[in-house]
Amino acid sequence: MRRSEDASRLFDNDKQTVIGTGGRAGFATQERHDFAAIRGPPMTFKTPIRDMRFVLQHAAGFDALEKTGAYPELSDDLLEAILEEMGKYCDQAVAPLNEMSDQNGAKLENGVVRTTPGFKEAYAQYIESGWGSLAFPEEAGGQGLPQALAVALVDALNGACMSFAIGTTLTTGAVKALKAVGTDEQKQLYLEKMVSGEWTGTMNLTEPQAGSDLSAVRTKAEPVGDGRYKISGQKIYITYGDHDMTDNIIHLVLARLPDAPEGTSGISMFIVPKVHVNEDGSLGARNDAHCIKLEEKMGLHGSPTCVMSYGDNGECYGTLLGAENKGLKNMFIMMNSARLDVGVQGVGVAERAYQRALAYALERKQGRAPGVKSGEMVAIYEHQDVRRMLYSMKALVDASRAICYANAVAYDLARTANDEEKRQEAKALEELLTPISKAWSTDRANDVTSLGVQVHGGMGYVEETGAAQHMRDARIAAIYEGTNGIQAMDLVGRKLQGDGGAAARAFVQNVRDEAGILKAAKREDLQHIGQRLNAAVDALDASTDGLLGLAKDDQEAVLAGAVPYLKQFGNVAGGYYLGRAAMAAALSAHEGVGDKDYLESRIAIAKFFADNYLTEAEGLTASVLSGALPRLDPEKLSA
């Protein structure tokens, strides 16, 4: 059949030299774990180590971490070595599972969730290699490396297979909560195995009537007198609420004590293990906590999204984690890094969509250059409209990666910088960037993955091509862990108004300074980027002032401007970090250090971003400040 021959030609791994890593046969012999049983399309992902390192060092300010003294072993060589190992694991053990995760997703069979074939083995290797404990302190069994490296891992894992990656990230959040507010006994029972990843963790927040607004949580917890609590209720959208990759799962569950106050101040957090843990650490009886349904989702099929039922038989027991009625407050301990991780999911899945689209655009031949009527058709990469899509994808991936990595470095510096002022400064930046990392990166992941479909033309709409999967997978990231609308409200509320605009203005000043440096550069392209950056940051400044003015007496108007403000902020931040990277690339190129073509491509991408996304930022002030949207009668808005 001509059609399928053609399709196989297009996706023949041997021909995808740009992103191929040598085919499946290569890794099967290198790895201890047996992936031979997994049949899937050839690998189409390579962890972008070069880009990740460049962004960490030249946009995100990773070098500052080496100076804190908090990471004595950290060096450029160690960074390189870790990224290399990370790449090997993700490319060889995880990436080949991606298509399978879509086609053969998690299944609920006789009350047990079965994950995609191969997940269990890949997860075992994850634990053995110590990836789960990368950024946890050594005293908690971790490796004491910066969060920025853990974020790079999240990036690589999500590029390899988003539905596998999400399973590893949630445990990290649960560990942070346990570490912060757990009792010694709780830590002793759970911490080590969760840090290593031998047991996974979940977050149980949502109930049907309590989604974005957790004040309506109804799940109950009743003390039984021996320090334990009887839990009863149902939770929905519980990611990896059950699975077969580990022999225990530690659920963190929001519930109400008897007579707890209404609303958010009456919510407590509980540790509810799937299997009870004896004092000696051995596993005891099965708890009465079960997955009773898996959601059928648009994508991310490999990630089991569970309806969890606690205490159906009246025998679900847990222990209180943290103080009574402080569940929501304690949950916020892990909120910042969880939100950052979701932003990075967007970066990872967008990277994969980009790699696939680039490979296709270099392979697929259609049409000719303008004015050329005959002869061989050219690769569609040669067409300006296709090249624009690829530039857009690359620019958005690079910008969102830079924002998220800078956010992670700020997270680390907020905890490890040498003096209090620097820690506070970093903390303010971390807080400010978090909703932008989460929302901007995931909105842009939707853009990038949709462009990835478009680059493929008709083939993009056909599932076997794989481009559509990335678009379907990516779509959730703008929704969960606080919808992007909620992120925008957080930005204009707690983050902007919380400090009277101080953090935002400090950021604006940094951007302005960088624009000045770029404008003063000798190269015209850098000057051009500097001018665009300057105009965009002026617009952001105007929006910031405008919103702070409105905040005095019109919170509705502030909220109406939240989403375009976050978009504008993200565009400016992206342009800022890419501008920094371009400046560094130009210096290296000038000094003859590094691959000149690679360095020039960084500058070209930064210029493209400036011409298309910084200019977009300029126009957004009008949207930000256009005022509260009147309440039109819905009848008049409908058919």
Place this chain on the structure above:
Amino acid sequence: MRRSEDASRLFDNDKQTVIGTGGRAGFATQERHDFAAIRGPPMTFKTPIRDMRFVLQHAAGFDALEKTGAYPELSDDLLEAILEEMGKYCDQAVAPLNEMSDQNGAKLENGVVRTTPGFKEAYAQYIESGWGSLAFPEEAGGQGLPQALAVALVDALNGACMSFAIGTTLTTGAVKALKAVGTDEQKQLYLEKMVSGEWTGTMNLTEPQAGSDLSAVRTKAEPVGDGRYKISGQKIYITYGDHDMTDNIIHLVLARLPDAPEGTSGISMFIVPKVHVNEDGSLGARNDAHCIKLEEKMGLHGSPTCVMSYGDNGECYGTLLGAENKGLKNMFIMMNSARLDVGVQGVGVAERAYQRALAYALERKQGRAPGVKSGEMVAIYEHQDVRRMLYSMKALVDASRAICYANAVAYDLARTANDEEKRQEAKALEELLTPISKAWSTDRANDVTSLGVQVHGGMGYVEETGAAQHMRDARIAAIYEGTNGIQAMDLVGRKLQGDGGAAARAFVQNVRDEAGILKAAKREDLQHIGQRLNAAVDALDASTDGLLGLAKDDQEAVLAGAVPYLKQFGNVAGGYYLGRAAMAAALSAHEGVGDKDYLESRIAIAKFFADNYLTEAEGLTASVLSGALPRLDPEKLSA
């Protein structure tokens, strides 16, 4: 189970009073056809008759058609009556099939394509009611009504069920080709049954190596001496290439005659019936033309996308349609209206996504107003960020509908206006707007349907909610019938450079005039819209001048600017037509004619569009004119 109870409560049709039409029981008793066997979710669509009529009359200039004399029976009453009937058919017979079309799509069984249960009956009713022949001339068995009404039908049908609707639209294109270049014998054999819809038509263009670039078509046609041609080859992506709704399908197939020149000038078009038709019109032998595979697609599951094989047994016969080697040229006869129809698909599916999201936002309760700490939760429609999404969806639906309808009116006037100058003017507008209707409307349909998912929060990602289906269905429209990149190239190529910018400049002048009228209005909101429109059209003007300047010696730069230019043009056109509608609404409101709240909502939406999309248009000139994108070494762009 609490979860599913909650879900059913949210989608209980009785509660969706805004868009409900009384439930399925109501229509089952009214209609002759039996839809009782079709179980599906309750209806969630109502044809937006009020909006459609308002846009036709006050934005698209429908009234001009009444003055041409070409449609003697046309009147406001007839328009109203037709829209009403259209709405009944679409709401009651088609819309209930939508979810089923996704879950139980077309299947290839033993060489025969089975469509979604209920499609056959709904299609039978389509023929009986005469919907297929609405805009065909009476001498061809049609009803002689304007194309603008046929476009309204396409809008309504696609809102009701996109995968059903596409099956009806393709026949229209085939009829146009047949009417234009068919021989008397061919017309006699096929035309009447195709006009009525008793037989459907297909377009067979694409082959694996010949997608956007048809010069590579390889399918062969050899004359056998009796006026017939033996056809051999395979075609892919053939929409409704086979199905069970009619007893014959008339394929129009692009193929090469022996010794035809290479490239596009060697392509001819052939009529290849699924079942041969005898001279007396009765059906003869089965032709050797078969669907051998259905594509598994991201969405539009109800629409069979076929791999068609012609002459596998050497027995496929067809007749030449039009002159030898003029196949591509003749195909362009139907191109404009086919592209417009695809744009309107975007309008329809976006409308449905909007209606669903609005209903959900009015029903779903979460959170409270700013500063309110306790008490009942409010409908999420009350939150500014959710309201912004709904306003955005509505504004984009209205704007794309207005552009497409104006395009259709131009199509009609180009053929029926009383004097040659007006016909030429209309023709120029039709040509100019066609790529914008197609690409802008479908790009915006992607935006709108994605926002529809977002409004639903986590539920949007769960397939049972239905929001995700619209996003998956809509995604193809930006790809087929010429990708949106190709539309943009058409705009900056044939349309802009073809007449030296005359049509674009005339459009710019019309917009400028309208902006002047709005600015001179007494109402401040209209003045505001006028100012925004003026600034946006200045930017469009600058882009137009800039591109025409670049065209002299840098076609690559023109092509690089094509996509942002089309976006900018669409935003300005949308703002222009919505501005016209707002002006008309203000006049009616001032005169006390019509529903004041409805009229005011038109103005509010136009203002929202101005504040968000006209301002976006302003910033796009920089993107349009930023020059050709350098050919970066792909290695440097990859991991």
